[in-house]
Amino acid sequence: xxxxxxxxxxxxxxxxxxxxxxxxxxxxxxxxxxxxxxxxxxxxxxxxxxxxxxxxxxxxxxxxxxxxxxxxxxxxxxxxxxxxxxxxxxxxxxxxxxxxxxxxxxxxxxxxxxxxxxxxxxxxx
Numbered sequence: 049x050x051x052x053x054x055x056x057x058x059x060x061x062x063x064x065x066x067x068x069x070x071x072x073x074x075x076x077x078x079x080x081x082x083x084x085x086x087x088x089x090x091x092x093x094x095x096x097x098x099x100x101x102x103x104x105x106x107x108x109x110x111x112x113x114x115x116x117x118x119x120x121x122x123x124x125x126x127x128x129x130x131x132x133x134x135x136x137x138x139x140x141x142x143x144x145x146x147x148x149x150x151x152x153x154x155x156x157x158x159x160x161x162x163x164x165x166x167x168x169x170x171x172x173x
């Protein structure tokens with residue numbers, strides 16, 4: 049039995065268009081913000097909807113594919129893991145960012161036709 053598991057599965061909608069950048073070494077990285085919604089009934093009988101936002105990162109060819117095919121509002125399935133990065137801001141203060149590192153992304157809708165779209169995974173997985 050494994051000592052620990054770091055696995056995240058999300059189905060949600062993009063809150064904005066994906067942002068594609070390249071590292072100094074020429075490696076593609078795409079960041080996306082995904083909204084997931086939860087609906088429940090409160091103690092007064094009112095239906096309440098809560099939205100949670102998740103920062104998602106893809107790398108290499110998967111990053112380029114996401115940038116090419118996704119737009120704000122696209123519904124996607126993400127399979128990945130949580131990672132926390134430490135970085136310094138302009139004033140030298142230590143900051144932390146927690147995000148989902150996507151291993152697999154499936155497009156759940158096709159904006160042009162309204163049909164379900166195929167799975168997109170990085171080559172070799």
